[in-house]
Structure formats: C-alpha cells, structure tokens
Amino acid sequence: MTPDVVPPTGGYMVAAYVVAAVILLGYTVVLWRRGGSISKT
Amino acid sequence: MTLLRRGRWITGIALLLLGGLYVRALVFTPEERLQGLAQKIYYVHVPSAWSAMLAMGMVGLASILFLLLKDARYDRFASASAEVGTAFSLVMLTTGPLWARPIWGTWWTWDARLTLTLMLFFLFIGYQVLRGAVTDPGLRARYAAVVGICGLVLLPFIHLSVYLFRTLHPMPIVLKPGRPSLPGSMLETLLLSFGVFTLLYVGFVMQRYAIGERSHDA
Numbered sequence: 001m002t003p004d005v006v007p008p009t010g011g012y013m014v015a016a017y018v019v020a021a022v023i024l025l026g027y028t029v030v031l032w033r034r035g036g037s038i039s040k041t
Numbered sequence: 042m043t044l045l046r047r048g049r050w051i052t053g054i055a056l057l058l059l060g061g062l063y064v065r066a067l068v069f070t071p072e073e074r075l076q077g078l079a080q081k082i083y084y085v086h087v088p089s090a091w092s093a094m095l096a097m098g099m100v101g102l103a104s105i106l107f108l109l110l111k112d113a114r115y116d117r118f119a120s121a122s123a124e125v126g127t128a129f130s131l132v133m134l135t136t137g138p139l140w141a142r143p144i145w146g147t148w149w150t151w152d153a154r155l156t157l158t159l160m161l162f163f164l165f166i167g168y169q170v171l172r173g174a175v176t177d178p179g180l181r182a183r184y185a186a187v188v189g190i191c192g193l194v195l196l197p198f199i200h201l202s203v204y205l206f207r208t209l210h211p212m213p214i215v216l217k218p219g220r221p222s223l224p225g226s227m228l229e230t231l232l233l234s235f236g237v238f239t240l241l242y243v244g245f246v247m248q249r250y251a252i253g254e255r256s257h258d259a
Contacts, residue, residue, distance in 0.1 A: 010077070010078040016082040016085060020085040023128060
C-alpha cells in the first residue's frame with residue numbers, strides 16, 4: 001500500500017545537494033590555493 | 042604535465058560530471074513513491090560513503106606497504122588519501138542526517154552503521170592530528186601507518202554492520218550477493234555517481250599527493 005500524497009521532502013534533498021556541492025567545491029578551492037602557493041615557491 | 046596539473050584536470054572533469062550527475066539525478070531520475078524527493082539524497086550520500094571507504098582502504102593498504110617497504114612515497118600517499126577521505130566522509134555524515142530526518146523522524150541514531158561511520162570520520166581526523174603532533178618524520182609515518190591499518194580493519198565491520206546488528210540503516214541494495222534491487226534508471230544514476238565520486242577521489246588525491254611531495258622537497 002502506498003500513500004496517496006508523496007511527503008514534502010524536497011527541502012531536505014536540496015539541502016543535501018547544496019551541502020555536498022559546498023564541501024566538494026570548497027575542498028577543490030583549498031587544494032587549488034595550496035597547489036598554487038607551492039608552485040610559486 | 043606535472044602530477045598537480047593532471048590532478049587539476051581530472052578534478053575539473055569530475056566536477057563537470059558532478060554537475061551532470063546533479064541534473065540527471067534531480068531532473069531525469071524518477072522520484073521514489075514512498076520517500077518522495079528525499080530519496081534522491083541517495084545519489085550523493087552513497088557514493089560519498091563509497092569514496093570515504095575507498096580512501097580509508099587506500100590509506101590502510103599504503104600504510105601496510107610503507108611498513109613493509111619503508112618507502113616514503115606510500116606514507117605520502119596515505120596522508121593524501123586520508124585528507125581526501127575526510128572531505129568525503131564529511132559529505133557522507135552531513136547528507137545522511139538530512140535523509141534520515143524526514144524518513145526516520147530523527148537526525149541521528151546511535152545504531153551500529155552510523156556509529157561505525159562516525160568512528161571512520163574520527164579516524165580520519167585522528168590520523169591527521171597525529172601527523173601534525175609528531176615532529177620526527179620516521180616516527181610520524183610509523184604511528185600514522187598503525188592508525189591507517191586500524192581504519193582498514195574497520196571497513197568490513199562498517200559494510201557488514203547492517204547484517205550483524207539490528208539497525209535502522211537499510212541493507213545494501215547494490216553491493217550485495219545477487220542482482221541489485223533497484224530500478225534500471227535509478228541504478229544507472231547510482232553507477233554514474235560512483236564513477237563521478239571515484240574520479241573526484243582520484244583527482245583530489247593526485248593534487249594532494251603532489252602538494253605533499255613538493256612541500257617535502259622544499
């Protein structure tokens with residue numbers, strides 16, 4: 001038996017995708033900056 | 042082309058594919074009937090858990106090789122993989138509660154799977170704290186290798202915890218004996234997500250290894 005109305009859980013989905021993107025892009029930037037600063041030395 | 046540049050290229054390609062994965066998962070992959078849109082968290086939560094476990098597996102294997110062969114490159118690789126694994130385990134530990142809240146009615150529960158994955162995160166953190174605390178390079182590498190091997194030993198317990206203990210966390214539906222119990226389009230998106238997150242892991246580790254190598258030479 002399935003519910004007639006799908007529960008409104010879209011907000012959690014958006015939050016999870018945003019958090020994942022922020023962490024992965026943030027770490028990309030960190031590595032880029034660290035790699036850049038080392039290549040200049 | 043240097044390792045750092047190759048790592049940057051691979052990371053760039055992986056990030057473009059991550060954008061494609063987001064579009065595919067959010068727009069073109071069907072919505073699950075019972076959970077609604079929250080089920081789509083699956084396509085970032087599961088591959089991030091996979092990458093975190095892959096990272097710790099690599100830390101453990103490199104640690105064993107370092108202790109056997111005394112080659113500092115394995116230690117540097119383990120260090121790189123541990124840092125990258127921390128990022129993926131952070132994704133796993135933040136997306137998991139965001140999925141659990143609407144489905145289980147709670148952000149967190151101290152069941153076996155969740156507790157062991159939290160331990161994995163603390164092992165990543167502890168590994169790096171240890172490396173920062175020990176100044177002698179030889180001792181640092183040996184102590185870190187022991188922690189890395191502990192992490193490797195933890196991995197099968199994480200995977201099997203849903204079979205060994207009563208837990209809220211669902212059983213594997215892809216990495217299990219027999220056929221995956223997932224509709225075709227959802228399975229394709231999940232496999233794409235595994236590929237994208239693995240590529241991201243490779244790109245991150247190549248960059249981090251190159252950074253560690255240059256810092257060591259400087």
